[in-house]
Amino acid sequence: MAAFLQFWGPSAEGQIKTGDKVPVFSLQDQNGKTFDISTVLGKQPLVIYFYPKDETSVCTKEACSFRDSYQDFQRYGAMVIGISADNVASHRSFATHHNLPFTLLSDTKNEVRKLFGVPKTFVIPGRVTYIVDKNGTVVHTFNSLRDGEKHVEEALAALKKM
Structure with a gap:
């Protein structure tokens, strides 16, 4: 079973779910500055999306869709x-x-990806979006490797319900 998980990735059972608290982490941003999530928890809703790779077709469409809806x-x-x-x-x-x-x-x-339990398909890192309320609680998740733009629709719909 361990060999299976190494090859295919963690199962969905290990994934953070609706109602869970978002884990605390810090990573470098695109400007080389350390981003610590604890500095924004409790202040505003968060849309945290994991994606496989910069400049690939679906990932670029997803990022541009988030960009195009950024004002929303x-x-x-x-x-x-x-x-x-x-x-x-x-x-x-x-x-x-x-x-x-x-x-x-x-x-x-991939430490934060593992913290969240983001599953992978075969060897491709997963594409999962988490909507987190002001209290740091996950209120919605969406998992779709193929439909990057749907992540934006799902995120906006979840924010509208909050």
């Missing part, structure tokens, strides 16, 4: 945070290339 997220007072295993330089280039106005965090060791 701001209306809800939500902070958008994208996380992948790409390094700081890759995130800086990705953010500049696509005019991304939100925070991208570099999780090169």
Whole structure:
């Protein structure tokens, strides 16, 4: 079973679910600054989305969809945070290339991905979005590797219900 999990990734049972508290972590952002989630917990809703890789087709569509809806997220007072295993330089280039106005965090060791229990499919890192309320509680999750833009729709719908 352990070999199976190494190959396919953790099962959904280990994944953070609605009602769970978001784990505390800190990572480098696209500007090389340390972002500590504890500095924003309790202050505003968060949209934390994990994605496989900068500049790939679906990931770029997803990021640009978050960008295009960024004013809607701001209306809800939500902070958008994208996380992948790409390094700081890759995130800086990705953010500049696509005019991304939100925070991208570099999780090169996949430690935060593991904290959240984000599953992977075969060898592809998962694409999961978590909507977190002001109290640091996950109020909605959405998991879809193929439909990056749907993550934005799901996030906005969850924020609207809050």
